[in-house]
Amino acid sequence: MARAIWKGSIAFGLVNVPVKVYTATEDHDIRFHQVHAKDGGRIKYDRVCTVCGKSVQYADIDKAYESPEGDKVILTDEDFSKLPAAEKHEIPVLQFVPNDQIDPILFEKSYYLEPDSNTPKAYVLLATTLERIDRTALVHFTLRQKTRLSALRVRDGVLVLQTLLWPDEVRAVDFESLDGVAEPKPQEIKMAETLVETMSDDFDPEQYTDEYQIELQKVLDEAIASGTGKVVSQPEEAPAAMDAEVVDLVAALQRSLEASGRRTAESSGKAAAEPKAKAAPAKKATKSAATKSAAKKTTAKPAKKTAKKAAARKGA
Numbered sequence: 001m002a003r004a005i006w007k008g009s010i011a012f013g014l015v016n017v018p019v020k021v022y023t024a025t026e027d028h029d030i031r032f033h034q035v036h037a038k039d040g041g042r043i044k045y046d047r048v049c050t051v052c053g054k055s056v057q058y059a060d061i062d063k064a065y066e067s068p069e070g071d072k073v074i075l076t077d078e079d080f081s082k083l084p085a086a087e088k089h090e091i092p093v094l095q096f097v098p099n100d101q102i103d104p105i106l107f108e109k110s111y112y113l114e115p116d117s118n119t120p121k122a123y124v125l126l127a128t129t130l131e132r133i134d135r136t137a138l139v140h141f142t143l144r145q146k147t148r149l150s151a152l153r154v155r156d157g158v159l160v161l162q163t164l165l166w167p168d169e170v171r172a173v174d175f176e177s178l179d180g181v182a183e184p185k186p187q188e189i190k191m192a193e194t195l196v197e198t199m200s201d202d203f204d205p206e207q208y209t210d211e212y213q214i215e216l217q218k219v220l221d222e223a224i225a226s227g228t229g230k231v232v233s234q235p236e237e238a239p240a241a242m243d244a245e246v247v248d249l250v251a252a253l254q255r256s257l258e259a260s261g262r263r264t265a266e267s268s269g270k271a272a273a274e275p276k277a278k279a280a281p282a283k284k285a286t287k288s289a290a291t292k293s294a295a296k297k298t299t300a301k302p303a304k305k306t307a308k309k310a311a312a313r314k315g316a
Contacts, residue, residue, distance in 0.1 A: 008089035024110040
């Protein structure tokens, strides 16, 4: 089992049930990367402002809402912190409802709940009770600052929490193509029921497999094994985007080292690390421009002296 994504407790009246929450499902689809068809290099995306045309650091990005009339409102983290939030470490039971009253279209994502106590008696009590009364507990579950209405039920003796869509998140449907359609004739209904009966059996999910993913995996395995597929060796990735001043400084250091006859492997390592250390939000870049320019000049001079000493040693 993977790492728990949430820890807290179920509030069942005055009974407190400590639990840990795990994601119950996973996607088995084969993942593909977007690459340059010519050389197989990975495609990367940049956050670019449509107004100034500059790349924007993630820390400088806020959330905006645009109304149907075109009015735009920008909210910051401070604005969101003022909103009411549910208890983040408690799953309160709201009520118990018959299982068949929850429309399956409302089910969203499933989670397993593990007892988080040395004596999981309360956990077993709640699970046993839910099985005996044949009802589902409606609860509130808050994950990543988002509170959902959820269904709490039992599966193979384990509590399972399934988040539900809010009623207004299910679209209403009205197909005009069904208007005025004649009712099926009794004979047609009887024949259809007979056909259903011949195809009926107990549900066993193990009988069904994702044939597309199986065949796709075979294609990939055969292409790699035979070498007939377009298998491209991954070239070394280009360094991350840097501010113009940093690029100039790195280029100056690189030229200085090359002039001194030294290998550039160590310089490349430092160049890859330096942008991360000096990267700053765009709004602070103007303040540090003079400092970086001075650093460029003072760094280049010692490098030139080193080059002259090296030349002198060679002449000797």
